[in-house]
Amino acid sequence: MEFVRREAPYLAPKADVATMMLHVLFALAPAVLAHVWYFGPGILFNLIIAAVFCIAGEALMLGARGRGRHIQTTLADYSALVTAALLALALPSLTPWWVTATGSLFAVVVAKHLYGGLGFNVFNPAMAGYVVILVTYPLDMNLWVAPRMGDIDYESLTIIQTFMYTLTGSYPDGLTFDAISRATPLDAVQSGLREMRTFAELRVNPMMGDFGGRGWEWIGNFTAIGGFWLLIKRVIRWQIPTGVFAGLLIPAGLMYLIDPGTHATPGFHLFSGATILCAFFIATDPVSAATSPKGRFVYAIGIGFLIYAIRRWGSYADGVAFAVLLMNMAAPAIDYVTRPHIVGHPRRGEKQ
């Protein structure tokens, strides 16, 4: 009898990339639903547009790179969809389609495929795409609508109006940018503090919610639900979320203790903006992060601290994208200095 010849080990691997990516997509669902609830259906349009362009970009680049026969398997790893979802979650709910398209194409074509595709990209594609549109379309990126609250005098846009805006980029009849847009809590606090008002004063605004701003804090909570599920499913490990929170909250807490008047509370930093999304979903992109367990913790602390630094001293209201991209650059160096002790090798400071 003739037998098949193979190489050890002979057991089947337990995990695969597509399942991991699907888990991430499922885990983002609560955040998307919360986003729809507070900021209207715009994110759904953005999601669809981002998905279409990310997938198209991926297929195009695979063709251009001569990997046409891998198109099916590569698209089936859902990594382009994860990039699309993360980008869509970072955008304001009212975003014209070409803005989303620019971000998506830059993310997939430049940040991902020009570096060699999945596994070889130095930068987090979604954040690279986001930063490009943040600097090229600053006005569009500032158009955040007010979160659904019921107790403020504010007309939310209807589905049709949202769809038309996404398609054409022109405001509905009789409305202007100023009529629709509201400052995000991060914006309000940053500019408020610079105008020498105290944080306590700024907090009174009902827009500020309990911790991180009405709507925002609940989107944060729902994002965290997905995040914890990923932790339980072992798609991500604890080092990065913990590191991001530690890197952000420790300086925020210290500064608030030193001078509560001119600094936001750590709670505000935690629940506002994209902190939680970053901790569980963005900084955890394994490809562009540091790779050893210790390295990941250091990497995440760096991201957390940079987020705080940009929010506190920078000119952008939120700093997640920049923080992530900066730490992406540092990842190889972090990996080098945080190599784990190999069993049987002399420990640091020990002579052989």
Place this chain on the structure above:
Amino acid sequence: MSAPTYDLGKLHGGLRLEDHKSESTAHAIQRAPVPKHLVLPIAQHVGDAAQPIVGIGERVLKGQLIAEPDGTLGAPVHASSSGKVVAIEPWPVVRRYGAKAPCIVIECDGEDRAIERADTPPPYDTLPPDVLLTMILQGGIVGLGGAVFPTAQKLMQAVTCELTFLILNGVECEPYISCDDVLMREHAHRVLGGAQILMHALSLDIGYVVVESDKPEAIRRLADVLGELGDDRLVLKQVPTIYPSGGEDQLVQLVTNLEVPSGGLPTDVGCLVQNVGTAAAIHDWIIEHEPLVSRITTVTGDGIAQPMNVDVRLGTTVADIVNFAGGYTERAQQLIIGGPMTGKSVTTDEVPIVKATNCILVLSEPPVIGDERPCIRCGECAEVCPIQLLPQQLFWYACADAEGKLRRHGLTDCIECGCCDLVCPSHIPLTADFRKAKGRIRELADEKARAERARRRFEARNQRLDEERQQRDRDLAQQKETAKRAGPAAIAEILRRKQQKSDED
């Protein structure tokens, strides 16, 4: 009954695998019948192949020495049943993935007559350690956990070190394999008897008998026998069921919390590790005077009709044993000698059972695994690596053929346990890649050594030629000098003779 203890050191990573052991442990150990032919490779151990000392046509008895060790590292081979030597020829073996190696083929007469030992040696505890070690060498005993390092040489190396612990390895962490489990269940006294001989030979006072927690029956039996023996030097230790805690260095770390230095041996940290099967073989040889001619082998997998543990004569072919175990099922497609994590896949069942064969695993069709995809650096491989390597980085450097980086990141410390393969979401055959990279590193080192040798030879030649030339120059100069000094006298002589001649004329 003495209860097992649990205080343990730390081992990084590892995996909990589906054990698949109950299939083969359902029945007691079965004794396989004497086969028609025995095929005994002369290299069943690490080191130099043994030299046959029997001729074709010669009649041999069970337990008779048929090949003796040659070189510094080796072990003898004994006939495992009585019969006639019919050939000494190349035969497919496991160690070379089914390629051929020299074997002694015996046609059995079915009588299974054993050789009679002329003398009965005195009880082992009256013998000095060196005599005992020489006796162990003659028994053909090698490490039966799979490494097949000649036991006598391992012990001889160990007596030169400062030892603290004997660790008896009954962990058997790979799925499917259960030969050590059933050995401990049914022959605990042989295992512990062997341990006592080892303790005496090495004058050790602490012996740990280490068993994984998924073998409660074996632990109970060992504890019972330990109670009967009343030997308080031996301590039973239970370790959690995590693959690969049965690796020699891993077990030392788990039991003593000491790390075996890279490139070193457990004896460097005062430990000697022996497999429980080896201990039982030592007991059989020293007490019962039966050399290593049979072993317990697990025959299992979904390609086997009746999975079981078989006490089988070395040299029996896999085909014979599988027949004994009810034959193959229709699904049988892969034949693996050893476990599913580190075993060797062979294409033919003509290979014989040797001292290393702890398991015959016949599996159905290989699982459908998606194509190898790019590494996404998820780091799961680093989470499970028992050596705390970064397989994702090693893979990167292996692709780039960066020898220095591979060395610095500890490629040569990789034990090829296969854990990283199993958790890789990109289905990269990391272990196979590392095996290849290690081969390349070895090749590079060989090449370097060859180049270095060539360079030295070349320089030596140049120096020699140089010296010869200088010598020639010196000789020439001396000749000239002599000639110069001798010159006037010679001329005078010539002139004198000329003068003389002309005078005569």
